[in-house]
Each structure stands twice: as C-alpha cells, then as structure tokens.
Amino acid sequence: MNGEEIIRFERVTKEYDGMTVLDDVSFAIERGKFYTLLGPSGCGKTTILRLIAGFIEPTQGTIYFHGKPIQNVPPNKRQVNTVFQDYALFPHLDVFENVAFGLRVKKMKEADIRRKVSEALQFVNLEGYERRRIQEMSGGQRQRVAIARAIVNEPEVLLLDEPLSALDLKLRTEMQYELRELQRRLGITFIFVTHDQEEALAMSDYIFVLNKGKIQQFGTPKEIYDEPVNRFVADFIGESNILPGRMIEDFLVEFAGQRFVCVDRGFAPNEPVDVVIRPEDLELAAPEAGQIVIRVDSLLFRGVHYEICGYDENGNEWLVHSTKKAEVGEIVGLRFEPEAIHVMRAEREDGGE
C-alpha cells in the first residue's frame, strides 16, 4: 500500500449481546481504490460498513479517519455516504427530491441544488427522470437513484451494501461494469460489500475475504484467486479441488498418494498442508498419460465447458472443467502444470498476508 490512507481500523471488535461479530480487526483503506468486503452472511462485512458509516460504534478498538479517531462523530457529520441494500429511497419524495435530500439538509442554495442534482443524475444516466415517483422506477433505475443520492454529497468514501443483490443476473452484470466505471470517473474510494465472489473478482482493486468476524485474506483479486491462504478462502472464492497433503521439501509436495513438483517453498519438512487445484487447471488425457487417473462419475454440460466429477483410486473427489467430453464410467487421466498446484498451510484459520 502506498497511496494516501483514509480509513484505518485498529484492533476493532464489535459485539452484539455477547456475540462477537467482528473480532480484533485491523486494516487500512487508501484513497481512490475500489475495495470489496467478501464473505458469507454473518461474517461481519456489513458490520464493518455500518461502523464506517457511524450507525454503530465499536465495542473495542479505534477507527481513524485521516488519522483522527472518529468515535462519537454521528453519521450525519461523516464524509461518507452509503448505498443501501434495499436502496432506502424515500417513498414520499420524487427522484429529484431524493437526490437533493442531503443538499437540502446542508441548506445549499436552490440554484446549486438544481445544478448538482442534475449533474449527479447525468452521472448515472438518469437525466429526464427528475420528477418521476420512486414507485415508477425499475429496480435498476432505483439503484442508480440511490447511487446519485449518495455521490451528490461528494463523499470521500462511498459505501455500497450488497447493492446488486436485488437485481437479476443480466442487470447485475451491467451494473458491475457501470459501478467500476463510475468509481474510476469519480476517483473516490468505494467500499463494496458482497457475498458473490465473481462480483468481487470482477470489480475490485483489493478484496478482503472475511469469515467469522475475522479477515481471512487481503489482496488483489488475482492474488486471492491464485494464492488462497487457507481452505476457507480457496473454497469460497471458487470451485476447487482441495486435498490434504504433506510438504516433503521445498518444491516437492505429496498428495493423492504421489509426489509432485510444485512452485511453493518455505514450509517445514513434512509439514501437513492443503493442496488446491482449480478445476480449469486440470486437463483430460489418456489414462496412461495422466498424473492422476480417475473414473468419471458424473458429467454436466455447462455451456462453455463440461463439468466432470470423478474419483481417483484413493477415493479423492476430483472436479474438472474441460472442453472435451468424457463418458460416465470412463477411466481418464488428468494432467496439470506445477504452477497449478497451490499449497496452503493446513488448519490455518486466521489470515493476513
């Protein structure tokens, strides 16, 4: 990290009725980047967002904004704005008045309000919709109103709480692209919360993977995908083959009853590890040419590829994405490069780089 730091969490813990939802979390957020908080429901990602927005206060620890603690600064005095999951648009106000709400609260001049609102609506491609009622807008349009309403206040950080979850698949893909574009044009920090790993990989500069109130891994989408630090991250970030194994020495790992050359090092000799191989890194081959031999158990056509599931002689399950077809019951070989083998320390729950 080298940019200007905006937000810093220092050993922040949040408890609700004795339940720890955020457990001693520390991290920093830089200006102008797109961050994603990724994790299953209940992992604490929304709690982080609400802590930043100021709707709740940490039980322990400190949150800094530009190096100054912001405890006891109410949400209406913070330089952040939120796009809510259900949009939280005011049903009694039209589009224009919804967007103008924050400006009116600041008692801005009428002419300035008009100019800023129309700019914001232009930004989200909603010019001409000023006087529409919220009820007359579609899901995607409401989404844009919610974004316009937030960015019109020129926040330093925009918080987005699963804003795409209510949209259908096609619209969601479109909005992913638009949000990414918007962030580049505005140049402000986005903190985006989602449980959808594809969304996170597609949009973010950096991803925090969270589970059980702890940050499991922080990194760029590529780092997270290629080098998951533990089983949870590997599992959550995409379909994977995860096998127990043993690190014999640097660049040599043993799993599925065989030894393989790999690119990992720095483990203790004979250290137990988990090995991750992505299904798309596996290649079908003739049984005698395969490093692993499996019996095909089931086969699904997924459009771009076949999803093949089979078992090797040790009973390990293997998932393969292949453009080639195989028959159920057929014995096939699997080939993979040393780079495709990702070795992680076994039973390692807490993360960080």
Add this chain to the structure above:
Amino acid sequence: MKRTHWWGRVYLLVVFAVMYTPIVYLMYYSFNSGGAMHDFQSFTLKWYRDVLSDDRLLMIVLNTIVIALLSAAIATILGVMGALAIYYVKQQRAKHVLLALNNVLIVSPDVIIGASFLLLFTIAGIQLGFKSVLLSHIAFSVPIVVLMVLPKLEEMSPTLIDAARDLGAGHWQVLSGVVLPFLAPSIWAGFFMALTYSLDDFAVTFFVTGNGFSTLSVEIYSRARQGISLSINALSTLLFLFTMLLVVGYYVLSQKGGRVYGIGGRK
C-alpha cells in the same frame, strides 16, 4: 374465487337489508308530520326546523364538535409520540409491557373507563364539565392513534432512517423530513379514528359530564329515555349525512395512503 352462489348473495342481501333498515327507518320518519315512528301521514320539514331553531341543541352540537376536534388533535400528537416511544424501545420485554398498557383502554369496556375516570377526576379535584370530557376523550383516543401509527412505523425500513442520517440529516430533520411524511397517511387515519371515537362516545362521556355540560350522545340518550321524538330523527339524518362526509374523506385518505404504504412495505 369470483363465483358467488346465489344463496350467498341472498344471504348478504338480507344482512345488508337488516343493517340498513334502522337507519333508513329513522330517516324516513324524520319527514313524518304524524309525530311517531309509524303511520306516515304527510311530508313535513317541521322536525328539521325544530332542530335548527333549538339553541340548546345547537350549542350541544357545537360542544361535541369542539371536543371531537380538540381531543383528536391532541390525542394524535400524543399518540404519534407514543408510537415513536414504543418503536425506539429496543428491549422486547419493555416493548411488550408498553403495548399491553397501551391496549388496556382499548379492551376495557366503556363503563369501566367511565367509572374509573369519574373516580380519577373526583380525586384529582377536576370539576366535571368541558375539561373532564375533553381529557377523557383525549385519554381514550391516544391508544387508538398509537395502534394506527405503530404498524406503519414498524413497516418502515430502518435503513430509511439510516439513509437520512447518512445524508447528513440531524435528529429533527430525520423526523420532519422522513419519518413524519412517511407516517402521514397513518397519522391522518389515526386522527380520523380519534375524531369518530370522540363523536360516537356515549358511555365514558355519560360518566364524566357534569350537569351543565352535554354532548350529543348524552343528549340523545336522555331524550330517547323520555320516548320517541321525531326531532331526534331529523337530527340523526343530518348527522348521518355529516358522517358520510367524514367517511368519504377518510376513505380517500386511506386510498391515497395505501399507495404510499405499498412502497414502504417493499423489501
């Protein structure tokens, strides 16, 4: 679902006929020159003239309206505060206790409310009359307003308040800019309910009204106990028309409100 069996229709028809017979009967005989609620002799407006020239009665009508408007307005303010108070209480137990206490006056029979208020005013040394009737009407209308407003408040997505604060609104701005406009239809509905409860109340008023002060219900009761007088019929016709106006007003408001709630309920 749209099929109605013929006997279903006949049944409804009979029920509705029975529901409306007394009202129509009352109005019909208000034009009878005969002076009784049978044997219609000839059409007359005499009873209406009697009503409109009865200064005492007109004074009572005025009293009733003043009490209704004042008590409904004050009860609405108190009731909205009550709903907000209950809404913001976060402990479930305390919330249940508050709700139970709120509903005491709604489930209690009027006679008991009347008797206990009579006791209250006597012990507190408040003279029976306008003041005691107004206070009673405010008192029994408050929980009704709370019950009308609270469900809409619970229906409101909490992120709406978060959103307003997020956009820089202070507590007062959240209330006046978001919460109250959102609740407006239910607040109006509560006001109308309070209004009609006040106009309609007999039993409570009967207990706490003194000698010098009377509302329409109490007056009708004391006149009806003396037997039939067609000026009561005339009065009831006028009241019925007035009530219709109120109902139409209420209906229009609740229809309008329905549209707004529709969105509030969306998740």
Add this chain to the structure above:
Amino acid sequence: MMERTWRNWYLVPYGIWLVLFVIAPIVFLLYESFLDMDGHWTLANYEKVLTPIYLKMMAYSFWYAFLITLVSLLIGYPTAYWLTKTKHKQLWLLLLILPMWVNLLLKVYAFLGLFGTYGLANALLQTLGIGARQLLFTDFSFVFVSVYIFIPFMVLPIFNALEELPPSLIDAARDLGASAWTTFRRVVFPLTLSGVKAGCQAVFIPALSLFMITRLVAGNRVITLGTAIEQHFLVTQDWGMGATIAVVLMAAMAVIVVLTGTGRKEGSR
C-alpha cells in the same frame, strides 16, 4: 450511545398519559373497592359480590354476552366469507362498516320505533300471519339489538383473516380431492381461527358491560354488570360497590384475554 438520550424524550409525554389515565384509574378503582359509603376500609363489598343476587347477575351477564357473541359469530362468519367472494369486496366491506359510523345511540333509538307496538317489525309479523306481539323490553330485543351493533366487529377480523388466506391453499386442498365443504372445514376455518378469536373478543368483552342498550330497549328486564356499575356510580352513589363490580369484571376480562390469546381488536365497543 448518543441516541438513547434523545429518543427517550418521546416516552415522557406518553408515559405521563400512561400513568395518569391507565395506571392511576386502575389503582383508584382498586382502592375505592375497599371503601364503604362513608369512606372506611372494608371488605364488605367483596362479600356482597359473592351473595346470590350478584352472582346471579354475573351469571346472567356472562350468559347474555355468550349468546350475543355466538349469534354474532353464526351470522358474521358467513357474511365475511361471502363478502370475500363478491366482486367489489372493498366497497361491500365499506358498506358494512358504514353503520358503525352512525352514532350508537341513534341506532338503538331506531329500534324503539322498529320494535314498537305499531312498528315495522310487528307489521311484518302481522303480514306473515304470526300476529303482533310485545318486542320491546324483552330479552329478544336486547340480544337482537346487541348483535346488530356488534356484527361489524365480528365480520371485520374474520374478513381480514380470510383475505390473508393464500388462494393457492384452497386450490391445493381441492387438487388433493377435498370437497368444497371439507376444504372449508379442514383448511379455511382452522386458518381463520385467529380472526374468529379476535372477533369473539371484540364482541364478548363489551357485551359483558352494556348498559345503554339494556336501559333503552330491554327496559330493566336484563341487568348486566354494566348496568350495575352505572347504577352504583350514578344513581345510588355507592361507588365502593360499583368499583368492586368493575374490579371483578376487569379480572374476568383479563382471564378471557389471556385464554383467547392477546389478539389485537379491530375496534372497541
């Protein structure tokens, strides 16, 4: 947190109302019930409540309230049921509720004419060949008028319960081979029981304590707890006894509310 301090302000006016008009009256009623007519402490009122005269009156009160509730239910349920099947049901419902907005006293007063010796009811009986009879000041007129007054309070909650019933459930029952009657008995009625409960509560409790209907159309033939309370407070001025009856009545109602579950009523009276 900072919210706490400002939010509690709403509790202040509302709390004052609660204490003054909900808690204080109950406490005063309880207090008064232990006083005799001269203001001395006594248990005599409670002893008197347990004498046969008062017990019989209570039994009568409960019997009539039960009768009124039962008749209201028997008439109200089919009404609600068929209302949900009409085309413009909201309009019909409004028409049914409309009489609720007519002053209660006026409706009762109308029956003085309708049930009078020369009234419409007797004229109808005569044309049917049954012959005129005394209707006013009988138990029949009391129950009839009471049911007339209370029927909307019974229909409303049942109507709402029926409306909330997903139509697919009925289709499912029919699909599974149930006849219309079986569907009603096994699916519709059990699922609208909450509405029935709410309706019964909304009728039974006020019916226990009616007094002006009794006075106007039942003469003094029917004496209920309501009439007794009114009598003691406003006529004989024996407030202690009136308060005692009120306390007993409230205790009885509390038991009923607990037994039938604390469903909210759609309206009072």
